[in-house]
Amino acid sequence: MARYIFITGGVVSSLGKGVASSALGALLQARGYRVRLRKLDPYLNVDPGTMSPTQHGEVFVTDDGAEADLDLGHYERFTGRSANKMDNITTGRIYQQIIAKERRGDYLGATVQVIPHVTDAIKEFVLDGNEDYDFVLCEIGGTVGDIEGLPFFEAIRQLGNDLPRGGAIYVHLTLMPYIPTAGELKTKPTQHSVRELRAIGIQPDILLVRADRPIPAEERRKLSLFCNVRETAVIQALDVATIYDVPIAYHHEGLDTEVLAAFGIDPAPKPQLQRWHQVVDGIRNPEGEVTIAIVGKYTGLKDAYKSLMEALYHGGIANRVRVRLDWIESEVFEQEDPSPYLERVNGILVPGGFGERGSEGKIHAARFARERNVPYFGICFGMQMAVIEAARSLAGIAKAGSTEFGATPEPVVGLMTEWLKGNELERRASEGDLGGTMRLGAYKAALKAGSKIADIYGSTEIEERHRHRYEVNRDYRPVLEEAGLIFAGMSPDGLLPETVELADHPWFIGVQYHPELKSRPFEPHPLFASFVAAALEQSRLV
Numbered sequence: 382m383a384r385y386i387f388i389t390g391g392v393v394s395s396l397g398k399g400v401a402s403s404a405l406g407a408l409l410q411a412r413g414y415r416v417r418l419r420k421l422d423p424y425l426n427v428d429p430g431t432m433s434p435t436q437h438g439e440v441f442v443t444d445d446g447a448e449a450d451l452d453l454g455h456y457e458r459f460t461g462r463s464a465n466k467m468d469n470i471t472t473g474r475i476y477q478q479i480i481a482k483e484r485r486g487d488y489l490g491a492t493v494q495v496i497p498h499v500t501d502a503i504k505e506f507v508l509d510g511n512e513d514y515d516f517v518l519c520e521i522g523g524t525v526g527d528i529e530g531l532p533f534f535e536a537i538r539q540l541g542n543d544l545p546r547g548g549a550i551y552v553h554l555t556l557m558p559y560i561p562t563a564g565e566l567k568t569k570p571t572q573h574s575v576r577e578l579r580a581i582g583i584q585p586d587i588l589l590v591r592a593d594r595p596i597p598a599e600e601r602r603k604l605s606l607f608c609n610v611r612e613t614a615v616i617q618a619l620d621v622a623t624i625y626d627v628p629i630a631y632h633h634e635g636l637d638t639e640v641l642a643a644f645g646i647d648p649a650p651k652p653q654l655q656r657w658h659q660v661v662d663g664i665r666n667p668e669g670e671v672t673i674a675i676v677g678k679y680t681g682l683k684d685a686y687k688s689l690m691e692a693l694y695h696g697g698i699a700n701r702v703r704v705r706l707d708w709i710e711s712e713v714f715e716q717e718d719p720s721p722y723l724e725r726v727n728g729i730l731v732p733g734g735f736g737e738r739g740s741e742g743k744i745h746a747a748r749f750a751r752e753r754n755v756p757y758f759g760i761c762f763g764m765q766m767a768v769i770e771a772a773r774s775l776a777g778i779a780k781a782g783s784t785e786f787g788a789t790p791e792p793v794v795g796l797m798t799e800w801l802k803g804n805e806l807e808r809r810a811s812e813g814d815l816g817g818t819m820r821l822g823a824y825k826a827a828l829k830a831g832s833k834i835a836d837i838y839g840s841t842e843i844e845e846r847h848r849h850r851y852e853v854n855r856d857y858r859p860v861l862e863e864a865g866l867i868f869a870g871m872s873p874d875g876l877l878p879e880t881v882e883l884a885d886h887p888w889f890i891g892v893q894y895h896p897e898l899k900s901r902p903f904e905p906h907p908l909f910a911s912f913v914a915a916a917l918e919q920s921r922l923v
């Protein structure tokens with residue numbers, strides 16, 4: 382039977398609860414346990430799909446097409462287990478189910494209430510489908526004391542009693558701030574946070590305390606005393622240079638040992654951490670450096686591109702180089718010549734995006750990369766902009782555009798139902814193959830044998846995750862191919878362009894899907910490994 386670890390946060394948000402949970406999952410996995418990580422998000426959106434990336438960071442997409450919290454990306458990268466729709470739930474989704482049940486009359490005349498109906502629904506979700514796991518780690522979003530989080534805290538409190546003795550433990554992540562004028566790390570915020578937790582009936586078993594410097598023994602004792610946590614279970618979580626160092630750092634501090642001890646499991650056998658040491662060693666001792674420009678729109682909040690950044694780092698690990706990221710707001714190129722910005726970089730990446738603002742700037746970036754032979758990687762929107770650029774510059778379609786930005790005489794990128802009304806594509810849509818207008822989750826693609834991308838993958842059949850509404854219009858394929866843009870990857874039925882590339886360019890690839898979502902530190906995605914290798918090659922030329 383699965384054992385449960387509930388991870389809550391206190392004091393402030395952004396303490397890295399997702400990474401902490403992932404690291405603990407990785408440590409248990411390194412001891413041979415089967416681990417599942419799940420996220421309970423107290424906000425009212427049904428999923429983060431409708432939220433701006435600048436609000437809540439990237440929307441992570443799973444194979445089965447869930448638009449989920451970005452922490453699921455950390456879970457996948459740290460454990461290698463692919464997350465699914467059932468690994469992330471929100472208040473919105475719980476209420477949506479409850480209200481539908483109430484309307485159907487399923488509650489048989491009962492008054493529907495937060496306790497027990499909402500808490501029961503949360504508990505059902507937490508306990509569901511865990512047969513194949515030894516440990517299920519449930520992270521509660523937000524911090525203790527948030528009003529919207531209360532039903533979740535209540536549900537996990539109840540689970541402590543519902544489960545057999547020793548079936549669940551509580552880990553609380555807090556912060557000890559350093560006050561320069563006093564020259565001290567302060568315990569008080571953690572004390573208050575734990576008091577809040579205990580007021581709702583949860584006694585943490587383990588305190589994971591973030592601090593920017595080592596916690597003196599005396600302060601640790603104080604935390605132990607005032608928070609009613611044994612001293613060995615006060616674990617310091619110091620800042621580290623790379624997130625991939627976190628499992629090793631937590632192991633040194635005894636986190637996994639304490640967790641197992643709290644369950645009454647003998648922690649003596651050591652975890653197998655070689656692969657983590659290898660990854661960290663690669664990051665710490667690079668043999669070179671490349672600079673990649675990311676020309677995007679949400680560059681103000683790096684969390685908006687979380688998986689992308691990680692995938693680029695993985696590409697660096699694969700080539701044993703440090704990858705420096707140069708963030709550029711694409712709108713800049715609508716006023717200014719891109720050359721001074723892009724001349725000094727070794728690769729240009731235009732990531733996913735939505736809406737017209739900044740799109741012309743991205744098109745300028747793609748043009749610069751094509752004309753100057755700089756490696757170019759266009760992801761989703763970045764592919765669409767590269768195709769528009771090629772249509773305008775190579776195929777002479779001056780008015781090439783995307784219907785995402787309104788009506789256009791040359792819809793090189795379009796919403797398929799709009800631009801192919803009455804033909805087979807529309808028939809396919811009405812069969813619901815694309816499920817609404819967003820294409821979400823994993824889809825297969827067929828790659829042309831001998832194309833650059835097939836070489837990179839070492840295969841002509843791939844499966845990647847999608848999240849987009851618009852498609853490159855295959856009606857333009859003949860003229861664009863004539864002009865030199867190769868449609869190397871298509872959906873298996875041949876209807877939807879999946880990848881494009883230029884033949885006489887060192888590395889110019891656009892993909893309609895999001896390869897960054899499947900990259901992992903131990904298995905860098907081949908496209909990112911290859912892109913960084915091309916950037917390295919380019920850096921040797923300049």
Ligand code: GLN
Pocket residue numbers: 732733734735736760761762763785848849850851852
């Ligand atoms: N806005 C584009 C579309 O909906 C691209 C989406 C994306 O980059 N994820 O097709």
